Amino acid sequence: MLDDISRFRRFSRAVTSEVGALDTSFLGRGRPLGAARVLNAIGHGRTDVAAVRAYLGLDSGLMSRLLRGLEDEKLIKVTTDPDDARKRRATLTARGQKEFQAYEHLSDGRAQDLLVKYPHPETLLEAMDLVASALGREKWILEECDPRDPAARYCLEEYYGELNRRFDGGFDVSLSCDPDATDMIRPRGCFLVAMSDGLPLGCVGLKGTDKGYAEIKRLWVSPAARGMGLARRLMAEVEDIARDLNIDLLRLDTNSALPEAVRFYQTGGWTEIDRFNDDPYPDFFFEKAL
Amino acid sequence: MLDDISRFRRFSRAVTSEVGALDTSFLGRGRPLGAARVLNAIGHGRTDVAAVRAYLGLDSGLMSRLLRGLEDEKLIKVTTDPDDARKRRATLTARGQKEFQAYEHLSDGRAQDLLVKYPHPETLLEAMDLVASALGREKWILEECDPRDPAARYCLEEYYGELNRRFDGGFDVSLSCDPDATDMIRPRGCFLVAMSDGLPLGCVGLKGTDKGYAEIKRLWVSPAARGMGLARRLMAEVEDIARDLNIDLLRLDTNSALPEAVRFYQTGGWTEIDRFNDDPYPDFFFEKAL
């Protein structure tokens, strides 16, 4: 009915007319938009004046005046960068912090007002997660972390939940060979999480063993990021790390109830091998030499 | 990991930084934003000056000046409303049409540039459809139309496609009792389509018969609109029309492979009855007295 471009433009119309109102939350505190935007950029951690200027696309003269105005209001303190005395850095004063929080509160309120219109917002929020992840794809960051960190645990919970839904008899972690966190920390292994502006989108674990190979575990990609090549990026990164750790053989297991995973390994340079463990869940086994 | 408000704000950040650029397409033709917005509003069919003013939220003085500017450029012609000589209506001149098309082309180009970054945009576009539909829910319109109109046929194709995916042995319209289009047109029946800014979101047909009852057929709701009460709205409307047509008994059939449909009828005042036709697909039958 509608072609892709029309669908895209329909989306942008809906969003600018409904969500665009969120920008308005920068008003309502008796300060012009420009000054409010600078204050908020600083509040969100952009201390470097040049960075704020680039982010907001402001002329240097204008920026200078806006900073002066905020200084006069005693909301920020501008100091010279110790490493490069040409550069300046701006930080919020206590009063600036309060003002920034007030803006945050306004924005939260607007978001809440819009959300409250939807009796069951979960479907909507899931679609929003996907759109935000896709649009911000260039800003995805792969981070190495402890598998017990909150982002990692969130991914693992989602992963277990999905297995439980997709396996015929469900999935119970305690019956599976749940890897020791310490086996997925350097130097024995590692754990990667992909983050997109605060939302974890996927993870993968490298579990060191004493059997002459390491195992790939817990490869998961959020529904909000599927079809965008994240699994491939995670695997490439974790293989690089494995090489760094002088690991020359990788193994993994998976299940035929996850056909997209099986296909992913088959087309990703992995060779099918015989069962190499006694975990009750997997029925497909692969290895790859590095 | 993130609460609903944070997810919503993450979405709005992503969208304003990526899609916000679409607004910029209103620039680039050497005209100030205000004038460009008015020209585009008129081009999109808002001929009533008051309507444009309300839509863009402009002061009457400012509006007046912007109209004068566009008139001076010979892009629009402002005439007095024949029904109410206080009101004025603006229409594009031939030159204005060309200029409007140039803006449309710019917007299409921007949309295309953003879309082209996604190798398989279908998932993204589906999520965008859903978000746009949800955000624009207040502007949904239920329209009565001929079941052979493009929007109706689009809905029916989607409906058949979904049945084909969800029924065990697939679905073939030609084996089903496909209702005659003329049975779903007044005065025998009717056909309703729900539109949301150009995208059909759902449909329902009322098929007149000569057997003392009418049938509800082809109730479908797009994945982009599920869980938002559209089926209920469509049914309420079609029941009103049935009453208008002096129909006092409705019947319908459905299939246990569509549990949400069965539940919808069970909780919507319908009573299960015995099979009343020999269509090979349905295995659930309902009726409702008006």
Add this chain to the structure above:
DNA sequence: ATAGTTATCTGACTTAGGTCAGATAAAATT
């Protein structure tokens, strides 16, 4: 050391955008 580059500041200037008070004419209400 010199020349060029970079980050910021300052002052002068322009424009878009928006507000306000009143004017005008048509329509609606009493």
Add this chain to the structure above:
DNA sequence: AATTTTATCTGACCTAAGTCAGATAACTAT
């Protein structure tokens, strides 16, 4: 018929936002 309301227009005015040219000081490269 008189009054009120509505839709638009006009002129005066203001401010935010942005542009530009040059100044200053610090850093970088030759």
